[in-house]
Amino acid sequence: MWRKWGGLGRRLLPDFSERIEHFILTRVPTHVFLNSRQRQHAVTYQAMDVKVLHVIPSISPLRGGPSQAAIEMVGALRTHGVEAEIVTTNDHGPDLLDVPLNQRIEYQHVPVRFFSRFSPSMHAAREFAFSHQLTTWLWHQVRNYDLLHVHAIFSYPSTIAMAIARQKQVPYINRPLGQLCEWSLQQSARKKQTYLQLIERSNLNQSTALHFTSHQEHQETKRLGLKTPGVVLPHGLTLAPAIPNARQRLRQQFNLPADEPIILFLSRLHPKKGLDYLIPALGKLRHYRFTFILAGNGSPEYETEVEALLRQYELSDRTCRAGFVTGEKKDLLLQGSDLFALTSHSENFGVAVLEAMAVGLPVIVTPGIALAAVVAEHQLGLVPRLNAEAISFAIDHCLSHPEQRREMGDRARQLVLAKYTWKQVTAQMQQTYAAIRQQKPLPVFD
Template sequence: MRVLHVIPSVTHVRGGPSLVVMDMVKALRANNVDAEIATTNDNGDRLLDVPLQKLVEYKQVPIWFFSRFSPTVKLVREYAFSWQLTVWLWDNISQYDILHIHAIFSYASTIAMAIARLKNVPYIVIPHGLLSKWSLQQSTRRKQIYMRIIEKANLNHSQAIHLTSQLEQQEVAQLGLIVPSFVLPHGLSQPTLILNARHLLRQHLQVAADEPVILFLSRLHPKKGLDYLIPALGKLTHHRFTFIVAGSGSKEYEAEIESALVSTGIRDRTHFTGFILGETKNLFIQGSDLFALTSHAENFGLAVLEALAVGVPVLVTPGVALASVVQEHQLGYVPELDVLAISKAIEEHLTHPQEAKDMGDRARQMIREQYTWDKVAAKMVDIYQYIIFKHNS
């Protein structure tokens, strides 16, 4: 079985979807699927220094890279137009049994769906949260026009929409699409456990060995709800804690965060790390006491899963798709997206450490049993086989 994953970018600056597609393809290949990625050399405001128009091994994944159009206008640049990709897809798409399209409202995914339709190659689409109510309310007019003229037909001609949570499926069901959908969560790449992570992190931060550490690790964007989390922490200055903001965003938004930290009186106990990955990321997750993500909307929340897998309880708001799992199995706290509610939940965590430890222990066992990439990939293979058989019948 030959499977082609198409995504506008695989660089970490584009967030979770770019990381997910890499792990997904690795897991599929471990399940004897001939899976590859076609993408552009997008790297945010820059370009990746990679060979173009040839299959290369990139971070242990076979990838075809194509040149991204790079004008000075950011909106046009981020659309990731690529004539090279268009020509290659037209010439080669029929060599694949099925396409897995990642994201929408971007040239690479849109043109891949259009060509697959013309060439009668089956495809499924994973929107990575871009069909959520919150996402569609951003740049509303532009997205409505794009959806009506182009993307709705592309979605309706797909064999299925791949969603990662029941919450996402409920929101997509309200859009009036005629295509079926299925829910299959992202998997988890088992992290390497770090001995004495709590001690090492506090040593790194130069804080007391028993200092409670609260971690926010995500892209810095208004969607992530820091404008709720920071004021909530500001109401708890009578408690000891250190707050970590791990991530990067626009200079303008980072300045807003800085200002909020100062005005709420917690700047002196906050550490900015910028974007982190690898062993550093593992250390910060494993060494923290609480992982907090107060997003308006999150179709999955991979970092939440990573925290739970190493026994760190989480605080998530209802817009985070994993919130229902956290609440049902008592793996953390699920306050409303409200400053007082978030503050109360964090205070509960700070004042009941044994309860928090029990949450972490439950999380570690459950997540590692149910959310591994090998299990997810095996289910994905079954779905591919069913769709290919049905398409060819």
């Protein structure tokens, strides 16, 4: 049947949708391993060898935290004895990664197989990340793995991986990346609801488990009535080495006074991130001395909107644009700043928040960010409502109380070391894999 798909990349999306719908809706269901009654009993999990294939549409750095988290997750699993690898496309936003294709290579110290992404001029078709080569490889190779860990939904590589796993009766987990949360489903709502009902709901219902990264994401997804049990496993973190004199070096880099307070935003520039609340909030605090560092990039259209907001609220002269940053440049921003702010409408976790906490930065986050509950419970920063007045008040409080700010940052660092390094998260993930292999109830973690 796959021969029929050879020219698929040259066809229009409606024809593609009909073909993928026909395939996915006519395959054989796999056995559903777990039920609610089983979960009521205490269970021990025997350590065992397991070979896990992680499937994700893209691991381009342009795709943000979830892609980097998948790479780090696989690296950590391999360090702890799990035979894990990644298959993905060569997606790189509007472009393509310059990597070898159709072969296993070492990429950022983990084994990865890249396959060619269909790259038409139409943005929606390109973002769907269709790959005939990936499809063919999965069809022939998926039974060589004990388990698939599929990252994302509403994207061709993830959808087809789950469909093929079901056809070949290989168990799989799905990590939906917050795409089942209410705010996300409201974006392009008709298209997503149609895709969910016709294709993805069946894939999700017949997965062995749904991997949520926060209890908030788990709770939001329950309203959809999916039958699959969920397990909450947070993102882990690889701690960056300390940079000597980071505060001094950061201020020298941007030609700022040695004692200049710095407020950092570090994330993708997208309407979801709430800059239309954060920037007006900062505009109310112009009587304070501070510099706002805006790190990240987005579409040209949205970056133009952000620039207009900065001018409107008279912040252009005290805003430094750092662009997209990685590695030591990113570490320097985090370690040299005084306060981290992310005012998103919705985040199923918030990797950048965790990175800020890890270096001892107090954080200003809004309730839509899953880590906000942790921040509030442990007093690691402040959690204002998503409006400019409340955000401004929270930032004002932090700038006015440097000692309290330091104490919040110290608690944040200690919590990350205790609960969110890859060592802790990987141990929980291994228990989850063992439960699936042994057809036992999924573990429940605090």
